Amino acid sequence: MSVLPPSESPVSRASLALRLADVRAIVVLAWPVLVGQLAIIAFGVIDTAMVGRYSAESLASLGLGASIYISVFVALTGILVALSPIAGNLYGAGRVAEIGEQTRQAIWLAVALSVIGAVLLTFPAPLLDVAKADAALRADATRYLRILAVGLPAALLFRIFNSLSTAIGKPRIVMTLQIVSLAVKIPANYALIFGFAGLAPMGGIGCALASTLINGIDACAALWIMARGSAFQPLQIFSRFSWPQWPHQRALLKLGIPMGVSYLIEVTSYTFMALFIARFGTATLAAHQIAGNMGAVLYMTPLSIGIGTATLVAQRIGADRLEAARRLSGSGILLASIVGLFYAGAVLLLRGQIAAAYTSDAHVAATAAGLLMIVAAYHVFDAFQVSTAFVLRSYQVTVIPTAIYAIALWGVGLGGGYWMGFDLGGHLPHVWTGANGFWIANTLSLGMAGIGLGLYRRHVVRRFKGNRQA
Template sequence: MEQTYTKKEKVKQLSIILVPILVTQLGLFAMNFFDTIMSGQYSTEDLAGVAIGSSLWMPVFTGLSGILMSITPIVAQLVGAKKEKEVPQSVIQGIYVSIIMALIVVIAGYFALSPILNAMNIDAEVRRIAYQYLIALSFGILPLFIYNVLRSFIDALGLTRISMFITLMSLPLNIIFNYVLIFGKLGLPALGGVGAGVASAITYWLIAAISIFIIHRNRPFKLYQLFSRIYGVSFSKWKEILVIGIPIGFSIFFETSIFSAVTLFMSSYSTEVVAAHQAAINFSSFLYMIPLSIAMALTIVVGFEVGAGRMKDAKLYSWMGVGVAVTISAVLGLIVLFFREPVASIYVKDKQVIALTAQFLFFAVLFQLSDAVQASVQGVLRGYKDVNITLIMTMISYWVIGLPGGYLMANYTDLAYFGYWLGLIAGLTAGAVTLTVRLLILQKRRSSQVSKV
């Protein structure tokens, strides 16, 4: 990361950081994407089972990973303030926190998974697939969380292409593992959707191992000597990580869990509806990787500028990134609008499910702009380490406005399951508006503080 002086230099630096993050996010998402479409090619029941399993897992994973994302602004601000010697301690303590979190998830899942699935109104076969898919996936939780910490460290230094390299190495292997384990190749039994869980767990161990190797052996990472000594537990560092990370994690959890909650509500409908809904959500999530990547890049560059006390530069980066996110999402939304059925046919062969998926995708297009705004603005706010008010705003937007509104429209109007999607649109729009207002207030306050100094 270097200080920039002109808009052209800022665009170049943001692009250098953003593009590898985008490729990395698309690569990581592609693992879930191929889990879904390859399971759907095996059977509709396997698609529905993986859909239910993913809906339970994703809010837990994204929420807890959000806590670990606090490493990015912490390291970015330390580097911006020329305090590089403090970086190793922060990263290692982040790894300790990730290990504790992984153990808690596994233990909680052991006791809670069966009761949750048994309480759902789904076919017995779909329930079995969802349960076994999650059990298989659980064997990769520990390395996945450790990787998230290491990736946050790598990205905070502005070297996002390294994360991209790691993901691009692992993605083809994940697809091969999926093919072998889902369809039963090379003499192995056909596991269906459960095989996708096994494949993902194996891949998570690989990306963690590759990350450790690169950080230990290659510049500039090895200059920080992360693994050259054993660090004792520092509860003060844990507090710093958690004070910043918990609001980030819960903000992400509130957003992702509303999608998962809608999918669980959808389980009361037919297997075809569940499969179509999941296919549409999966593709929408694929498009969401663009504003999410922009948000992650903004956290890095804004955090770097804030750490150095350059508030005007931080503000310029902020709105530059939000504008890019909105523009790209608008263009992609129009493309999806006109190619909904071809997109739906990627996931399933059943014509009824394809038609339903195309209808759901229409609603997905409607919330693309709101999603782009709220995601990118959250990324900026994290760069400022402003996370507590964001937590409250996202909770109200998604869980007080979005989900209850969707439930009422789905159950007390003729919209049926489409009502849940209108609720999603309402929640995301509320989040976009309130977060933008918060950013404007924060930037005005920071600017006045600097001018007084």
Template sequence: MPHSHRFYNRYRKQILDILALLGPILIAQLTVVGMSFVDTVMAGNVGFTDLAAVAVAASFVNPITLLMQGILLALTPLIAYQVGAKLTNRTANTVHQGVYLAIAMTILSWLALAYSPELFSYLEIEPELEAMARQYLVFYSYGLPAFALYHVLRCLNEAYSNLKAIMLIGVFALLLNIPLNYIFINGLMGAPKLGGAGCGIATALVYWFMFIALFVYVQRSSKFKSLNLLSHWNPPQITKLKKILGIGLPIGASIFFEVSLFSTIALLLAPLGADVVASHQIALNFTSMVFMLPLSIGISVTILVGNKLGEQDHKGAKHAAWTGIGMCASFAICSAILTVLFRHHIVDWYTDDSHVAVVAASLMLMAASYQLPDFLQVVAAGALRGYQDTKYVMMVTMLSFWPLGLGIGSILAFTDWVTSEPMGVYGFWVAMIIALTCCCLSLVVRLRKISNLTDPLAAHQQ
């Protein structure tokens, strides 16, 4: 008992610090994935072709936008370090360089989305589904500048642990997304009837609302007045841009490798029929919502580790990292149990098609089994980002998700090399479990090494 009491006191402050950040971050993250949930449900209620079109379009959009977001995430540990080290006189310049990156990545993303629909001809998907997915991509691209600039300002607020504004804007954005979807899906108030493609233009409009709202808040908030963000604009600085990219590119690539695995799976499943894609999308959308809890803990840990390192409190950084790991393990076990128990009720939220519901419910069982490694790997990655050790995370995710996840998944799904007959969609989900488990083990071992170093910030150079 005395030992457990000492253990609790040792980590009590870290638990409270994480919980203080977790609430607003989790709500903000849930509003983001909530918009995807709303798109999925509202498109699915029109028909499974509309739902499949949203899923196929998202398979192109998500890797691109999350690569952008991942690169910009480098701003959070950099600014958090400046806050902890009392070097906030450098923060405005860091934000300005982030804006330059956001603009450059928007242009590149436009080019990528402009040419990505050419891949449709290789997928052998239904013409109606293809036309709707193409239309979605065009509409969605209008919101990319706002998406990128919003995330620059979001990273600034997160680094300052100023999370209430992000949370409130996210809630209003989610509430705005619902009527906009309804208008453009059904052609109300003079708008064209676009079906599932209407979700694309609704999302673009919501992104512009989020950016403008956060920009106005930052300009008026007393917390950021001393930064003089607009009074003196810094030109592009190659050295600073290289530093941001040196941290951000591995983060973006890590997210890209993971998300592109799920997106590629959806594209590879397209020839099996819209019902199979719809079942996969339902299970994936739900697990993405649940994933927001460990992701939010990971973001909280990134902020705390960055602050502690700026204060030269290496022991505090270590305790924050491992407290996050312990919290996530507990949440993962509870989440997996609840997913198994209520999987049929969850699927009923998405569809009333009996065949789609049966397949989706069986995929929920597989989703429950990978929640523990999935939860732990994202928090370990968040802690390593706080230590600015991002290249190792990139290598691990690349090797885990592509050679293992996609390679094994393709073999199990489409061949009889391992099983008596191809496993179809289930083969990919088995492969995802294997990939996430390998990724989790590698990142946790790396975190143990880095957090025990005397000079952990030098670790990313090793």
């Protein structure tokens, strides 16, 4: 009688089949998210590439202003993203009509957050002081941020629509709007940056104006779809008016504030890195902007996989299918990690061509190519940690992951980056200092965060299963 080896046993084949089914389900949700996210990140790529052709000075002011805006925007949207796991759980449990009230409450929360964000963007002097930038750079960055402040409410509203659409398994609607927005962004950017048909050239300021106009259009489209779209009719979002209700607001804030703080920690570790790197001069800051922009493009794939995985996990938890949720979470993290390794290899091979595509300045391109070598390693750790973080959010666990981020990204990443970048010890090799030092420290911090989040995920899954069984 023959015995099948373990790799070919019926149990192993069944497990493999389930894993493949998980991957297919994740990909079905993740690819529209990815396309939409790439369309949005293309806003930044297009801004960087176009302004880089306009002037290195404008590119530096864009990098400085964008780093501040992203910090504010991501922290606020991180709070609003709490709607996604809540709506996903309700959708999985079949309590679809309750999602409408949660959405109305999230909109009220977005209004309050818009006021806070607009004030920070309109008066950015404290953050600009950290960079110790020259007067011209500060002035351009301030004008850039004040224009984006006008479009912030619309951007936050669209983020609610984005989170809700993904939570109910309809990411293609958002993807379509984001692609259309990109198609509008390209000619609008060109006309406002370089001048066209009587318009004076605005440089980096033109990017902000184009983005603000597009945010307004997207928000109007989102409201119309939530009110009239067939996929959203069962949710009854605008079937009645609701004032802010503290129990709902408290639930959103309890989950959302730690998420927003973790987003803020993650982004400010990059933001302050940009502010400190600004001290090394315009050319180094421009190279950093290229490396960061490329890192953001790579990040979109594991981010999308994480979002798709978290959506499915939240729905399975709502349906009380805990074993399926556990298996799905592992499949999604593995998929994101494999893709991250592939992307890292591609960046290593093509770093010179990538840098040259962003800028015609040979010195900036050479500096950026060196940074891209570090970005390759950075991305491998980033892929693992972001997919794991999204899985934890689907379990509505946010406080401990936030603490892990704070220790790793602020302590090791930003603190270690400052120590290496400015060589406070006075004995580091030159190649480990400057912008390289900041990127190396941030790479190590993401590795530390990934290990912490991975170990905590195992604990959460076991604890969650035990609580449900009890």
